[in-house]
Amino acid sequence: MVVTRFAPSPTGYLHIGGLRTALFNWLWARKNGGKFILRIEDTDLARNSQEATQAILEAFEWVGLDYDGEVAYQSKRFDIYKRYIQKLLDEGKAYYCYMTKEELDRLREEQMKRGERPRYDRRYRDFTGTPPEGIKPVVRIKAPLEGDIVFEDGIKGTITIKAEELDDFIIARSDGTPTYNFVVAIDDALMGVTDVIRGDDHLYNTPKQIIVYEALGLPLPRFYHVPMILNEQGKKLSKRDGAMDVMEYKRLGYLPEALLNFLVRLGWSHGDQEIFSLEEMRKLFDPKDINKSASAYNLSKLQWLNAHYIKNSPNERLVKLLEDFGVFLADHDRKEILLDALKERAKTIKELADMAKEILEAPKAYDPKALKKALKGEWREILRYFLAKLQEKEPHLPIDFHEVMEEVVKEKQISFGKIGQPLRVALLGRMSGPDLADVMAIIGKEETIRRVENLLKADV
RNA sequence: GGCCCCAUCGUCUAGCGGUUAGGACACCGCCCUUUCACGGCGGUGACGGGGGUUCGAGUCCCCCUGGGGUCGCCA
Secondary structure, eight states: OOEEEEOOOSSSOOOHHHHHHHHHHHHHHHHTTOEEEEEEOOOOTTTOOHHHHHHHHHHHHHHTOOOSSSOEEGGGOHHHHHHHHHHHHHTTSEEEEOOOHHHHHHHHHHHHHTTOOOOOOOTTTTOOSOOOTTOOOEEEEOOOSSSEEEEEETTTEEEEEEGGGOOOOEEEOTTSOBOHHHHHHHHHHHTTOOEEEEEGGGTTHHHHHHHHHHHHTOOOOEEEEEOOEEOTTSSBOOTTTTTSOHHHHHHTTOOHHHHHHHHHTSSBOOTTOOOOOHHHHHHHOOGGGBOSSOEEOOHHHHHHHHHHHHHTSOHHHHHHHHHTTTOOOTTOTTHHHHHHHHTTTOSSHHHHHHHHHHHHSOOSSOOHHHHHHHOOTTHHHHHHHHHHHHHTOOOOSHHHHHHHHHHHHHHHTOOHHHHHHHHHHHHHSSSOOSOHHHHHHHHHHHHHHHHHHHHHHSOO
């Protein structure tokens, strides 16, 4: 059975890098009928917050990723870690180190000055004397003194780290709390995690965790280190670009399936295919197809995908989505025409909402450029003629309104543009927008007349 | 700086020793059209550089260059 996990530390909201990692793990577990565990890495007393955990859970819910069992909190598992620390101590695989933080800092400084790589000098590794008074020791694990730590990464291939690059890292702080590299290995082993898919910023943690696995005689999982996501400039993600809260994408009007589709294609591919439903991803995903190199985030592709999913959304879903953006269509009897006309053109739900408002609400002002371009020659006469025609009829459907326009065109012997352009300005205040017949059918005969009269009355 | 990782159009990528180096986004043009989009058609555009190996290299090896990661009692 394949067991994967996503193990964020609750120090902030979830951003797209984390979401993609979560998605990859979820996909791999679900594809194999395995388990996907969500584990909160909150061993650091001070830096975690309940809000951050909530934010992560909220993001999971929005994009529709589920997880098996309860959320695991490392802060609730301290006694387990303590037992394993004691075990290593008892077996002589770990030891107390009485060096203070200040001493350590001084040592590091000196090493740096000499151009050496800063690292603990193992002075207490085989210490048998009397420990110094009044110092609360940390616990360090005995890392191998020589040789290589070699592991097979499912993405990067064989990774070799020389033992001399590693030191006896701390597994328990002086206050007794365990540290990251220790608890990760313990939990992954105890929870039966078989496949660890994570960001490649963890690559260097892997040999440390392997030391823990080996000291405890626990079986190693498979590791997959996924390259980073870069911003549009190819630099590290910052809060200004892609590193914003995943939920921000919702507020911007993105659909979760578009975001997921976008993220799955960042670093992973399946031939030439671009559009993947969650089902398809699940069927096709394999970490062996993940790229080795980092990929830059590309907003216009996300927008294209979002537009695609909006176009293919049923109207009733759009109605619901629109409510978050202040557009309430549930009781509007022309909502099908409106949505069918607009969903072809919107890149985000927010744009969809803005366009809907532009139709539903009479223009507050006319775009000066449109005025200049569209209102030429006989435009007043043409609009008045159109109005007169409209008064005689009871149009309801777009086709009805279209016929009125056509009659004007035919009888006045003019091109469609001669009526279309001024009419568009009257109805929308602008030169662009959806089909006019659709617009008129949506707002109805009376409102159409009102808007045309407004333009006629206006001082333009 | 040490160590590790990476390198195909602007971007995401296909390629797995023999291809006119393919697709997608973006961009440009044409068509559709009352406009703007959508859609359709077409176009510009890439193997970072240098050495090898081979009949043949984007594909394998080495070096350089350029990016990135990491060197905490953070995770």
